[in-house]
Amino acid sequence: MEVLGWGGILARMAVQFTPVWVAMVAVVAVSIPFRRRLGLYGKLFDSPVGMVGFAIVLFWLFTALFADLIATHDPLAQVSRMRNVVPGTPLPNPDGRYEYYLLGGDSLARDVFSRMVMGAREVLKIAPAATLFAFMIGITLGLPAGYFGGRLDSALTFVANLVLAFPVILLFYLLVTPEIIETGIPMYMAAVLFLMPIVFLTVLFNARYFMQPVKRALYIGTVLVIGLWAYAGLAFNADPLGVWGMSPNLLNVFVAVVFVNAPTVFRIVRGLTLDIQSRDYVAAAQTRGESPAYVMLWEILPNARGPLIVDFCLRIGYTTILLGTLGFFGLGVSPESPDWGSTINDGRRLLTAFPHAALVPAFALMSLVLGLNLLADGLREESLRD
Amino acid sequence: MIRFLARRVGTMLLTALCLTFIVFFLTNMDARLETLAKTQGSVRMTDAEVQSWIVRNGYDRPILVRYGEWLGVVPGWTREEADGTLRGRCVDHAAVPAEAARFCGVLQGYWGYSTRFNDPVGKVIATRLGATGWLMLWVMIVMVPSALAVGVLAGMREGSRTDRTLSTGAIVTTATPEYVSGVVFIALFASSTVGLSPLLREWGLLDAPVLFQGNARSAIDRITFWNFTLPVMTIALYGMGYIARMTRASMTEVMTQQYIRTARLKGASFASIVLKHALRNALIAPFTVIMLQFPWLLNGVVIVEVLFSYPGFGWTLVEAAGNNDIELLLACAVVAVAVVLTTQLISDVGYVWLNPRIRIS
Numbered sequence: 001m002e003v004l005g006w007g008g009i010l011a012r013m014a015v016q017f018t019p020v021w022v023a024m025v026a027v028v029a030v031s032i033p034f035r036r037r038l039g040l041y042g043k044l045f046d047s048p049v050g051m052v053g054f055a056i057v058l059f060w061l062f063t064a065l066f067a068d069l070i071a072t073h074d075p076l077a078q079v080s081r082m083r084n085v086v087p088g089t090p091l092p093n094p095d096g097r098y099e100y101y102l103l104g105g106d107s108l109a110r111d112v113f114s115r116m117v118m119g120a121r122e123v124l125k126i127a128p129a130a131t132l133f134a135f136m137i138g139i140t141l142g143l144p145a146g147y148f149g150g151r152l153d154s155a156l157t158f159v160a161n162l163v164l165a166f167p168v169i170l171l172f173y174l175l176v177t178p179e180i181i182e183t184g185i186p187m188y189m190a191a192v193l194f195l196m197p198i199v200f201l202t203v204l205f206n207a208r209y210f211m212q213p214v215k216r217a218l219y220i221g222t223v224l225v226i227g228l229w230a231y232a233g234l235a236f237n238a239d240p241l242g243v244w245g246m247s248p249n250l251l252n253v254f255v256a257v258v259f260v261n262a263p264t265v266f267r268i269v270r271g272l273t274l275d276i277q278s279r280d281y282v283a284a285a286q287t288r289g290e291s292p293a294y295v296m297l298w299e300i301l302p303n304a305r306g307p308l309i310v311d312f313c314l315r316i317g318y319t320t321i322l323l324g325t326l327g328f329f330g331l332g333v334s335p336e337s338p339d340w341g342s343t344i345n346d347g348r349r350l351l352t353a354f355p356h357a358a359l360v361p362a363f364a365l366m367s368l369v370l371g372l373n374l375l376a377d378g379l380r381e382e383s384l385r386d
Numbered sequence: 387m388i389r390f391l392a393r394r395v396g397t398m399l400l401t402a403l404c405l406t407f408i409v410f411f412l413t414n415m416d417a418r419l420e421t422l423a424k425t426q427g428s429v430r431m432t433d434a435e436v437q438s439w440i441v442r443n444g445y446d447r448p449i450l451v452r453y454g455e456w457l458g459v460v461p462g463w464t465r466e467e468a469d470g471t472l473r474g475r476c477v478d479h480a481a482v483p484a485e486a487a488r489f490c491g492v493l494q495g496y497w498g499y500s501t502r503f504n505d506p507v508g509k510v511i512a513t514r515l516g517a518t519g520w521l522m523l524w525v526m527i528v529m530v531p532s533a534l535a536v537g538v539l540a541g542m543r544e545g546s547r548t549d550r551t552l553s554t555g556a557i558v559t560t561a562t563p564e565y566v567s568g569v570v571f572i573a574l575f576a577s578s579t580v581g582l583s584p585l586l587r588e589w590g591l592l593d594a595p596v597l598f599q600g601n602a603r604s605a606i607d608r609i610t611f612w613n614f615t616l617p618v619m620t621i622a623l624y625g626m627g628y629i630a631r632m633t634r635a636s637m638t639e640v641m642t643q644q645y646i647r648t649a650r651l652k653g654a655s656f657a658s659i660v661l662k663h664a665l666r667n668a669l670i671a672p673f674t675v676i677m678l679q680f681p682w683l684l685n686g687v688v689i690v691e692v693l694f695s696y697p698g699f700g701w702t703l704v705e706a707a708g709n710n711d712i713e714l715l716l717a718c719a720v721v722a723v724a725v726v727l728t729t730q731l732i733s734d735v736g737y738v739w740l741n742p743r744i745r746i747s
Binding site: 158162166167169174180345352365366377 | 600
């Protein structure tokens with residue numbers, strides 16, 4: 001068989017991505033008729049920039065979801081005589097496997113296309129969740145710091161600035177290593193950091209349903225049961241049912257990324273709180289005799305949601321870049337891992353001779369971050385409009 | 387103003403103290419010391435040999451004491467070996483061991499000895515920082531004017547086609563981290579088999595094998611357009627988008643001000659409005675952004691220096707971290723923290739100086 005031309009490669013890739021196209025069309029088709037009732041998300045469809053960004057993000061989201069269907073080969077399987085082959089090279093003897101290496105082979109004769117697709121899953125498994133945790137922590141600490149001020153504020157701000165003054169790469173080199181995992185420091189950090197979301201949700205519901213004991217017991221009970229169950233599994237790897245769990249390596253990376261992101265979120269939330277605190281509706285709630293927790297979580301926080309949602313999108317992109325940096329320096333990932341940062345790092349050794357192995361994950365990473373940035377831009381534009 | 391500065395400097399010192407202690411603590415954990423012993427001695431050392439190496443080189447004492455020694459507030463350790471030679475923190479690298487000072491730490495200007503490069507840390511850091519200084523200088527020369535120009539051009543007519551194109555370009559560059567753009571640049575310009583170089587050679591436009599060099603090691607001796615373009619462009623590109631977007635935001639805000647309308651009504655030309663009335667006020671906000679960009683540049687410098695194997699500060703940091711070179715790593719941390727905190731201070735002070743409406747109380 002002959003080597004495929006670029007037209008053939010693109011056509012075959014488009015066919016492989018069929019599940020993604022179907023899912024994307026389904027999402028858009030369902031969303032557009034109801035967009036007037038979907039709030040900020042619905043308004044996104046009015047902004048061309050936001051739409052493009054949303055489409056790119058959806059593409060990678062569904063790619064990660066359907067990675068098993070899309071990938072043409074096992075991302076770790078090596079096929080003889082396929083080392084460093086150019087995109088579109090046919091396999092010497094397929095034996096029922098997919099006939100081509102669509103985007104070529106890497107230096108260990110693995111399929112670049114399949115690794116890129118599986119890499120999307122690796123990245124999207126961590127980045128959004130880590131960003132969400134960073135936000136929960138930033139909000140839990142930033143609201144009281146801005147609301148109460150004083151000593152608490154000074155202490156928390158000092159700690160946040162301390163972390164921010166650290167060069168990120170030095171921090172990663174110190175925190176994401178096998179030796180650190182042995183000492184258990186990531187576990188202790190996880191024990192503290194992962195407690196914050198539970199505290200956040202408990203206080204959130206407690207403040208709201210203070211006067212409705214039944215609802216309050218129900219919500220807080222649910223949060224505590226699920227939260228502590230996940231907490232035991234994620235932080236200590238001690239889930240009795242084995243549903244929640246993270247390998248020590250993954251936990252280390254996760255904790256490091258959350259730790260780097262949380263202080264920035266803290267600063268943003270603190271700033272927004274200081275700004276919103278002087279509004280009339282806050283004074284009204286205080287006069288009504290609402291508790292500080294209620295004022296912070298149900299008066300200030302909902303009114304700060306616009307900038308926070310925009311920053312959330314940007315921050316997922318930034319977290320993706322950070323994960324890529326970790327992979328680029330070979331920190332915290334297994335050498336076989338198909339995540340984009342480490343594939344770029346593997347590919348750069350032979351960059352001048354066989355650039356495809358590094359360029360494919362590089363463009364994948366760039367397009368995902370670009371999609372998130374465009375989405376954030378569209379959201380900012382639309383949220384400023386009213 | 388003086389009180390403000392004094393308080394800021396105090397916070398800075400406290401921050402630096404905390405950070406160096408954290409770095410000290412993390413690099414001096416038992417597992418790390420074992421790694422250090424094995425890289426310094428031999429890989430096949432037994433546990434007992436590792437222990438004796440640690441004791442012999444003074445790493446077995448309480449961490450606070452050793453941190454104090456590094457700072458220079460606790461006298462350095464000394465010990466007489468079995469064969470009568472004097473060993474100790476201050477003694478090992480002194481010219482005349484018997485006359486070595488009792489205290490030797492950062493406060494005395496002694497930064498320690500690099501186990502990776504077998505040289506005093508102060509010397510290593512100074513030469514590497516010099517190399518990075520050149521890189522930073524060229525990055526600034528390329529990045530700041532072009533970012534400001536893009537921002538001003540985009541912001542002076544909000545919503546125009548120029549604005550849309552430039553803004554989209556700025557978003558694209560902020561979405562391209564250094565390790566992506568660097569890889570793309572090398573594949574495009576620095577490969578003799580793919581990208582632009584073979585094409586240009588075929589057309590007879592290029593004599594050299596490649597358009598630009600993908601390895602900047604030779605720039606240590608002599609910086610040329612040929613070997614320095616790619617690293618500089620890689621760092622500048624990522625920072626440029628962000629500064630340009632900030633400049634654009636500030637410029638669009640200024641262009642809606644009353645005094646711009648007044649200037650327009652009085653019949654001033656568009657060029658003179660932009661250059662004389664808008665520009666100065668629009669550049670206040672980007673000044674802070676550029677200053678706060680330094681810590682980010684530091685990150686970019688590390689990635690780019692590793693990618694282009696340019697032995698500067700970032701490359702040294704990675705080498706020190708990879709080999710657990712404790713004192714070199716501490717010095718790197720001090721430099722990095724000093725850069726971050728000083729630029730923060732300059733940005734605050736400069737903001738007040740540029741914008742007389744703000745007073746520090």
